[in-house]
Amino acid sequence: MGELIAVEGPLPTERLGTTLMHEHVMVDFGAELAHPQRWDRDEVTQVMLPHLQEIVRQGVNSLVECTPAFLGRDPLLLEELSRLTGLHIITNTGLYKEPYLPRWAIPAEPKQLAERWVREFHEGIDGSQVRPGFVKIALNPGGLLPVQRTIVRAAALTHRATGLVVMAHAGELEATRESLDLIEAEGMSPGRFIVAHADQMAADIGPQDPAWSQALEMHEELLKRGAWLEYDGLGYGDLERPAQLLAEMIDRGYERQLLISQDAGWYHVGEPSGGTITPMTRLLDDFLPALRRAGLGADTLGALLIDNPASALAIG
Numbered sequence: 621m622g623e624l625i626a627v628e629g630p631l632p633t634e635r636l637g638t639t640l641m642h643e644h645v646m647v648d649f650g651a652e653l654a655h656p657q658r659w660d661r662d663e664v665t666q667v668m669l670p671h672l673q674e675i676v677r678q679g680v681n682s683l684v685e686c687t688p689a690f691l692g693r694d695p696l697l698l699e700e701l702s703r704l705t706g707l708h709i710i711t712n713t714g715l716y717k718e719p720y721l722p723r724w725a726i727p728a729e730p731k732q733l734a735e736r737w738v739r740e741f742h743e744g745i746d747g748s749q750v751r752p753g754f755v756k757i758a759l760n761p762g763g764l765l766p767v768q769r770t771i772v773r774a775a776a777l778t779h780r781a782t783g784l785v786v787m788a789h790a791g792e793l794e795a796t797r798e799s800l801d802l803i804e805a806e807g808m809s810p811g812r813f814i815v816a817h818a819d820q821m822a823a824d825i826g827p828q829d830p831a832w833s834q835a836l837e838m839h840e841e842l843l844k845r846g847a848w849l850e851y852d853g854l855g856y857g858d859l860e861r862p863a864q865l866l867a868e869m870i871d872r873g874y875e876r877q878l879l880i881s882q883d884a885g886w887y888h889v890g891e892p893s894g895g896t897i898t899p900m901t902r903l904l905d906d907f908l909p910a911l912r913r914a915g916l917g918a919d920t921l922g923a924l925l926i927d928n929p930a931s932a933l934a935i936g
């Protein structure tokens with residue numbers, strides 16, 4: 621196999637183990653751009669530690685932390701939580717979307733953004749030793765805004781310079797299609813692009829609806845192009861629809877392009893004690909039984925939780 625970058629440093633992919641691909645220790649959707657002076661690292665540690673210890677008890681080995689820069693990404697917080705729990709935590713470089721972008725990003729060229737992100741990959745984030753293990757970006761729904769086009773292209777350039785996989789907050793077909801066109805034009809393979817929140821695509825269409833087969837077509841269109849689909853909304857809401865989606869895509873032969881996670885956690889900066897934290901235990905406690913009911917076997921579950929995260933995060 622290969623190697624990936626966790627907050628504690630480079631890690632052989634075979635040590636990744638059972639992995640939650642999309643969670644959030646902390647998010648700051650404040651009125652101003654997130655900055656470490658806006659939170660108390662000790663308090664966040666105290667609040668989030670028991671939640672992380674809980675998933676370690678369940679058998680989780682690794683957690684991909686998807687909070688982007690300027691939205692509460694804190695490499696030192698993640699490094700400390702990794703040390704205290706033994707979890708491999710993977711953080712990111714990249715940028716989110718309006719209105720959570722620093723002003724300097726708006727007129728920037730893809731090359732300028734990529735230079736910053738590649739520098740973080742080599743030198744660490746914000747003066748720390750912590751290096752990013754993936755590129756996290758976001759797409760606006762519908763046709764991409766100019767700045768989001770720049771960010772997508774910058775992500776492709778960063779991938780080409782570093783081998784980091786790109787994860788896009790997406791969940792909508794039109795923007796995702798356009799992003800795949802853009803990265804291909806930059807010479808990047810869709811096989812290194814993760815469509816996060818893919819379960820949000822045609823979210824209003826369930827397995828009982830007459831339009832279900834069209835919804836499945838939308839999902840398959842992206843898989844056919846080679847992208848990873850991440851069904852990551854498992855921390856809340858209905859579990860049967862995502863279980864059916866997964867079963868259907870696996871049935872069509874895409875087992876090695878699918879990822880699952882919960883989008884849970886969320887210490888909210890600015891709320892007393894971080895507000896309501898969503899437990900990160902639902903995937904193993906409740907979703908795996910739903911998958912078994914949908915007829916998926918142990919090999920498939922191993923692919924979804926262990927092998928696929930390792931392939932997706934491997935540098936290259």
Ligand SMILES: [Zn+2]
Pocket residue numbers: 642643644686883
């Ligand atoms: Zn998320």
